[in-house]
Amino acid sequence: AEWVDIAKNANDSYEALRLIYQHRLGEVYKYRYLPAAAMYAYLASIIDARMRKESSETFLQAQKLIEDLVLKGQKEGIIRKDLNPASVASWIRSYPLFIDLAVILGVDEAFPLESAMQHLENLLDTLKVKSPKKVKSPKPASARK
Numbered sequence: 293a294e295w296v297d298i299a300k301n302a303n304d305s306y307e308a309l310r311l312i313y314q315h316r317l318g319e320v321y322k323y324r325y326l327p328a329a330a331m332y333a334y335l336a337s338i339i340d341a342r343m344r345k346e347s348s349e350t351f352l353q354a355q356k357l358i359e360d361l362v363l364k365g366q367k368e369g370i371i372r373k374d375l376n377p378a379s380v381a382s383w384i385r386s387y388p389l390f391i392d393l394a395v396i397l398g399v400d401e402a403f404p405l406e407s408a409m410q411h412l413e414n415l416l417d418t419l420k421v422k423s424p425k426k427v428k429s430p431k432p433a434s435a436r437k
Contacts, residue, residue: 294315295312295315295316295354295357296353296357298311298312298315299311299312299357299361304364304365304368304370305361305362305364305365305368305370305371306365306368306370306371306416306419306420308361309358309361309362309365309384309416309419310412310416312357312358312361313384313388313412313416314409314412316388317387317388317391317405317408317409317412318405354385355378355381355382355385356381358377358380358381358384358385359377359378359380359381360377362375362377362380362381362419363377365419369421370420370421371419371420371421372419372420372421375419380419383415384415387408387411387412387415391403391408
């Protein structure tokens with residue numbers, strides 16, 4: 293899948309998460325009708341064992357990739373260690389799935405790409421390890437003149 297190649301070409305796990313999310317959102321906003329949307333519509337109308345198996349495998353591969361990137365980011369000290377990788381992966385994947393549903397329902401124009409990208413930045417910012425703030429030491433009285 294494309295997202296595997298995208299992750300491989302990133303500088304670090306944090307960037308990989310950003311690039312995967314941006315790629316996915318870009319597809320949704322560019323094409324307005326995606327394989328995922330077709331899959332949802334198809335599964336809703338006809339349950340086919342082969343389609344379900346293939347879709348399930350792809351779904352689980354994407355989940356695992358993002359979980360692995362979160363773990364890697366935690367080891368690199370980029371992503372907070374107190375976060376559960378499975379929960380983070382589900383959270384990261386939820387907004388694009390929401391947009392897929394909006395496309396199916398025909399209300400995607402209510403969710404512009406700029407808003408989705410800001411959502412991404414807000415989400416990723418909550419994952420990142422914050423640098424300790426540097427506290428300025430007061431100057432000694434002799435140096436204040």
